Amino acid sequence: MDYKVVFFDIDGTLVDETKQVPQDTIDAIAQLQANGIEAVIATGRAPYFFKPIAEQLGIDSFVSLNGAYAVYQGETVYKFSIPREHLELLVKEAAKNNHSLVFEGGETYFSNVEDHPHMVDSVASLRVDFPGYDPDFWQKEDIYQVFLHCTPEDEHLYENIFPDLRLVRWHPTAMDVMPVGGSKARGIEAMLQKLNIPIEQTAAFGDGLNDKEMLETVGLGIAMGNSHPDLKPFADYVTTDVDKGGIASALRHFGLI
Template sequence: MSYQIVFFDIDGTLVDEQKQIPQDTVDAIRELQSRGIETVIATGRAPYFFAPLAEKLGIDSYISLNGAYVVYKGKPIFSREIPRESVERFVGVAARHRHSLVFEGHDAFYTNNEADPFMIESVTSLRVDLPGHDPDFWKKQSIYQLFLHCETAEEPLYDQAVPGLKLIRWHEKAMDVIPDDRSKAQGIEAFLAHLGIGSEAAVAFGDGLNDKEMLSLVGLGIAMGNSHEELKPYADYVTTHVDEGGIRNGLKYAGLIG
């Protein structure tokens, strides 16, 4: 198969546990780009969380916020916010359980509890600045995603709490809150339609639970060696660990670099 485009998750895929890009990953992506293959970031992160990384890799196209905000060569081509009434209901449920939230727009993010240790710990783990404080941010701007800060044992409190929303854990103290029909795959479909490329001509790399739909959609889904075990059955191929040439080895397997 002659693949035309590759989508890359960030955490655990492009970057290691220290949020650094291995040099062999940088070199592999540059080689891929030199061969005329489209390179695209596909992440649960918001754009302001990965701008320096994208610049370092020379990538200006991305699927962000778990498929909600899509940009091709610097220009937005697709967006889908969470309905405001759903955000309002979720804010009420989280308040009853005394759990903090972070509200993510496409160009800024704010929390309703700047002193919450769970929020500080989880956001700091991303190696990004902490959010501003504005409990009413969701009333003023389009919200594409929420962070809910709670422990795993508390997840049942949110079962069916707000119809139409689902939770995906990404940290022991934090979960993404997104529409239940949202995934990176939705953003990738919009991206591929914009370019007129079929999903069979696409490759995707991922390591987390929010990569299941993405790896299933594309022609070649590659899971990192350090992937969550529940992701690996959704992959066509499991490459090596992010710190062991995982991106380079996966691209070699796809026949995209030498």
């Protein structure tokens, strides 16, 4: 297959546990681009969380916020925000359960509780700046994703309450909240439609549960060796771990570099 675009998740895929991009990954992506194949970031992170990584890799296109906000070479090609009435229900339920929220807009993000330990724990794991404090941010700006800070033991409190929202755990103390129908796959499809590239000519790398739809949708879905066990059945190929040359190995295996 003549692949034209390769999408890359960030955490656990492009970066290792120390949030650094391994040198073999840097070299492999440079070679991929030199071969005329576009590299695009596809992540649950917001754009302001991965700018240094994108610049380090020379990548200027991305599908961010789990598919809700996609940009191709500086041009916004897709937006899918959460309706305010759904956010209002989430705010009320989280307050009842004493769970903090972080609201992610396209340009910045804010928490509705100052220094909640679960928020501090999860955001610190991303090695990014902490959010500002503005409990009303969701009423003033478009929100594409929310961090809900709760442990797995409390997930049942939100089951079957929000039919229009989807919750996906990404940290022991945090879940992504996104609109139903939102996924990296949806953002990818919107970008490819803009570029007039068939989905069959794309590949993607991922490691987390929020990568399931992406790996199922692209022409070639590749799971990292360190992937969540429940993701691997949805991949066409499982490579080695992020810190064991996983990206470079798979790109060579399929003749992309």
